[in-house]
Amino acid sequence: MYGLDALELARLQFAFTVSFHIIFPALTIGLASYLAVLEALWIRTRRAAYMAVFNFWKKIFAIVFGMGVVSGIVLSYQFGTNWSVFSDKTGPILGPLMGYEVLTAFFLEAGFLGVMLFGMDRVGRGLHLFATIMVAFGTLLSAFWILAANSWMQTPAGHSVNEVGQFVPEDWLAVIFNPSFPYRLVHMTLAAYLTTAFIVGGIGAWHLLRDGPRNEPARLMFSMAMWMAVVVAPLQIFVGDLHGLNTFEHQPAKIAALEGHFESEAGAPFHIVGLPDMAAEKTRYAVSIPKIGSLLLTHDPNGIVPGLKQWPPEDRPNAPLIFWSFRIMVGLGFLMAGLGLLALWQRYRGRLYTSPLVLRFAVLMAPSGLIAVLAGWITTESGRQPYTVYGLLRTSESVSPIDAPAVGSSLLAFILVYSAVFGAGAFYGLRLMLKRPELFEPDLPRNEPTRAAGITPGPAQEIKGVTLHGH
Amino acid sequence: MAIDLPFIWAGIIAFAVLAYVMLDGFDLGIGILFPSYPARAHRDLMMNSVAPIWDGNETWLVLGGGGLMAAFPLAYAIVMPALYVPLIVMLLALVFRGVAFEFRWKAETDVSRRLWDSSFAWGSIVAAFAQGIALGALVQGIPVKGRAYAGGWWDWLTPFSLLTGLALVAGYALLGATWLILKTDGEVQSKAIRLARLTGLATVLFIGAVSIWTPFLEPLYMARWFDFPQILYTAPVPLLVAASAYALLRGLNEGRELLPFLAAQSLFLLSYIGLGISFYPFIVPPSLSIWAAAAPPESQGFLLVGTMILVPLILAYTGYAYWVFRGKTGIFYR
Numbered sequence: 116m117y118g119l120d121a122l123e124l125a126r127l128q129f130a131f132t133v134s135f136h137i138i139f140p141a142l143t144i145g146l147a148s149y150l151a152v153l154e155a156l157w158i159r160t161r162r163a164a165y166m167a168v169f170n171f172w173k174k175i176f177a178i179v180f181g182m183g184v185v186s187g188i189v190l191s192y193q194f195g196t197n198w199s200v201f202s203d204k205t206g207p208i209l210g211p212l213m214g215y216e217v218l219t220a221f222f223l224e225a226g227f228l229g230v231m232l233f234g235m236d237r238v239g240r241g242l243h244l245f246a247t248i249m250v251a252f253g254t255l256l257s258a259f260w261i262l263a264a265n266s267w268m269q270t271p272a273g274h275s276v277n278e279v280g281q282f283v284p285e286d287w288l289a290v291i292f293n294p295s296f297p298y299r300l301v302h303m304t305l306a307a308y309l310t311t312a313f314i315v316g317g318i319g320a321w322h323l324l325r326d327g328p329r330n331e332p333a334r335l336m337f338s339m340a341m342w343m344a345v346v347v348a349p350l351q352i353f354v355g356d357l358h359g360l361n362t363f364e365h366q367p368a369k370i371a372a373l374e375g376h377f378e379s380e381a382g383a384p385f386h387i388v389g390l391p392d393m394a395a396e397k398t399r400y401a402v403s404i405p406k407i408g409s410l411l412l413t414h415d416p417n418g419i420v421p422g423l424k425q426w427p428p429e430d431r432p433n434a435p436l437i438f439w440s441f442r443i444m445v446g447l448g449f450l451m452a453g454l455g456l457l458a459l460w461q462r463y464r465g466r467l468y469t470s471p472l473v474l475r476f477a478v479l480m481a482p483s484g485l486i487a488v489l490a491g492w493i494t495t496e497s498g499r500q501p502y503t504v505y506g507l508l509r510t511s512e513s514v515s516p517i518d519a520p521a522v523g524s525s526l527l528a529f530i531l532v533y534s535a536v537f538g539a540g541a542f543y544g545l546r547l548m549l550k551r552p553e554l555f556e557p558d559l560p561r562n563e564p565t566r567a568a569g570i571t572p573g574p575a576q577e578i579k580g581v582t583l584h585g586h
Numbered sequence: 587m588a589i590d591l592p593f594i595w596a597g598i599i600a601f602a603v604l605a606y607v608m609l610d611g612f613d614l615g616i617g618i619l620f621p622s623y624p625a626r627a628h629r630d631l632m633m634n635s636v637a638p639i640w641d642g643n644e645t646w647l648v649l650g651g652g653g654l655m656a657a658f659p660l661a662y663a664i665v666m667p668a669l670y671v672p673l674i675v676m677l678l679a680l681v682f683r684g685v686a687f688e689f690r691w692k693a694e695t696d697v698s699r700r701l702w703d704s705s706f707a708w709g710s711i712v713a714a715f716a717q718g719i720a721l722g723a724l725v726q727g728i729p730v731k732g733r734a735y736a737g738g739w740w741d742w743l744t745p746f747s748l749l750t751g752l753a754l755v756a757g758y759a760l761l762g763a764t765w766l767i768l769k770t771d772g773e774v775q776s777k778a779i780r781l782a783r784l785t786g787l788a789t790v791l792f793i794g795a796v797s798i799w800t801p802f803l804e805p806l807y808m809a810r811w812f813d814f815p816q817i818l819y820t821a822p823v824p825l826l827v828a829a830s831a832y833a834l835l836r837g838l839n840e841g842r843e844l845l846p847f848l849a850a851q852s853l854f855l856l857s858y859i860g861l862g863i864s865f866y867p868f869i870v871p872p873s874l875s876i877w878a879a880a881a882p883p884e885s886q887g888f889l890l891v892g893t894m895i896l897v898p899l900i901l902a903y904t905g906y907a908y909w910v911f912r913g914k915t916g917i918f919y920r
Binding site: 177178181188194196199202203205208211213215219229283284287516517532533539543 | 638644645647651652656657658663664667673681685689692734882884885889892893
């Protein structure tokens with residue numbers, strides 16, 4: 116199909132569905148924690164704006180969470196349909212990790228979500244806050260198990276291989292806390308927080324520009340988001356550097372590819388821009404700073420940095436792709452920190468809510484977290500190639516014995532359906548975000564049933580006789 | 587190891603799949619019956635009757651799939667490619683149907699509401715049909731070579747699997763209709779009684795057809811059902827099916843509200859037991875047994891700990907949700 120074989124189509128399909136999916140958890144992890152913070156602050160201060168912002172983002176959280184669940188179910192089956200050999204070989208390791216994700220986190224989230232969405236006037240403030248915190252904790256637990264599974268594929272540990280070629284667990288703690296896991300967990304959690312902060316900040320800025328600086332909920336959103344930007348973005352740059360050094364230790368070929376280094380050398384340069392050419396084995400049009408590449412990776416300007424030529428061509432990841440995805444991620448990270456500093460300065464001058472420059476910059480930066488998350492995942496996943504389990508199982512040996520037309524037509528179906536369905540979801544979500552926030556933001560509309568994600572009896576249903584009768 | 591972990595896990599997964607079919611079955615049935623209820627108020631009521639519980643019901647599907655990969659990775663690796671098309675179609679249909687619960691209430695125009703109505707109805711119908719086909723394809727047997735699926739990507743499509751596909755649509759519609767009898771009153775309920783008669787008759791006929799056909803698919807199934815002395819254990823199943831069908835009919839005739847739902851669920855439970863009789867201990871009939879497909883005990887044991895703690899909690903929680911929502915579903919708005 117279009118000259119692509121089943122392997123390439125399966126990779127495309129996974130890249131498409133997982134990229135679509137990651138957008139939703141990146142938002143729900145951040146939003147859930149944000150909602151918990153807002154509610155805690157509201158209980159302590161009783162400031163109406165906290166509750167207004169809480170109700171504003173709660174509605175968006177409900178939509179995003181629902182889309183995250185349905186796009187996630189697809190993934191849990193796709194391992195089997197398109198990557199059956201991989202599933203057979205890694206199932207004894209990855210199956211239980213993903214099983215725990217389903218059991219603990221999914222049910223925790225789904226369980227308390229109903230209380231969080233619909234239970235405000237029924238269960239009491241303390242218990243409601245507890246439910247909100249449990250939802251946030253559930254999203255983090257989800258991230259914990261999924262990132263443990265993903266990190267094991269990057270830096271496998273704690274396993275052996277049995278007589279039929281399956282990876283089997285020897286030491287579960289070593290499997291879960293494999294070498295890259297702590298870094299990836301912190302890096303992704305902060306990324307989710309930044310993603311949310313920049314969307315909240317961008318939407319707050321949008322309403323400040325449209326409605327003027329007197330809109331208190333919009334001011335609150337913007338102010339909190341800019342505090343996050345100035346604190347978390349620099350922290351993320353620091354954590355990202357640690358994660359990079361960890362990758363350098365365990366997956367040096369990935370680093371060589373994303374830095375566009377083909378030659379192993381002491382005092383390697385840092386290419387700011389350039390175009391790695393895999394065939395010619397060099398980075399063209401490079402604009403470089405001498406010795407900085409070595410300095411960043413080895414903390415020694417004359418340190419030795421291995422180049423891609425050290426690995427046979429069939430073992431090299433796609434350098435041009437991850438060279439650029441890495442730079443997009445890092446560039447956005449610095450822009451985020453820059454906006455945070457600019458906002459801090461304007462705050463100091465008392466012009467945070469009125470400076471058109473900062474507000475417009477923040478609106479532009481609203482999707483920056485999402486783009487950075489996608490770019491980062493492209494970097495780490497493509498950088499793992501040509502392996503699914505790094506160094507041990509090749510991607511080409513992981514794929515299902517399925518004909519290319521099957522994979523191709525399902526890919527086409529996913530593209531069409533996701534575009535239509537999640538396009539509609541994005542439309543409804545954006546419509547909610549662009550509606551002016553009011554200080555007395557209404558709770559979720561009462562004419563809707565408790566539904567979607569959350570089997571908890573929505574206690575709101577029993578209020579004022581609007582719902583259940585026949586008790 | 588003294589404990590037969592593969593047996594325990596086969597039991598857990600069988601339970602998860604059964605829970606899925608019995609629970610999500612009736613809310614898929616609501617979607618299947620949507621086209622029979624054109625009025626908006628009726629549709630609102632129908633959707634509300636399952637809105638608080640549907641996604642908890644659907645979670646059992648994730649648990650079944652996830653458990654299969656963890657406990658029987660080889661079976662997962664063989665079944666998923668073999669059922670490629672029906673599974674992908676089912677997943678996409680569930681997407682359409684799942685988001686309709688959310689988006690239908692966000693729609694501001696009649697056109698877009700009708701669009702999400704069709705998305706809900708067709709998503710439910712197609713998902714049920716695809717699940718039935720997948721079941722039929724599994725029952726008719728999956729060729730295995732080495733550690734992989736050895737057939738083509740259209741092997742699932744046979745007259746038998748089409749029959750099981752239709753059977754499941756009819757069966758889910760029956761569950762949905764009897765659920766509506768239980769949860770609604772007035773016009774919606776009286777129509778549901780008529781629909782339950784129709785779908786009940788269809789379901790019983792389909793169960794009969796599938797049961798007669800199945801033993802001829804595999805000598806193993808034939809032996810299971812008709813050899814002496816097993817026949818002493820298997821004979822009660824069809825008798826109980828007949829009793830359930832009679833209970834359903836009586837319940838409908840006498841205007842009982844709970845009995846038809848229980849009788850319909852009993853039909854599902856018995857059909858499921860019948861399937862189990864046919865192909866236990868094979869997880870991928872006719873060649874792969876639960877022991878051959880099992881993950882090592884370290885894997886099965888590790889996840890078992892969490893499952894033993896959390897599944898009872900989930901069950902208690904689900905039971906509580908159903909208890910809170912007992913009684914008739916009201917109109918939520920105005």
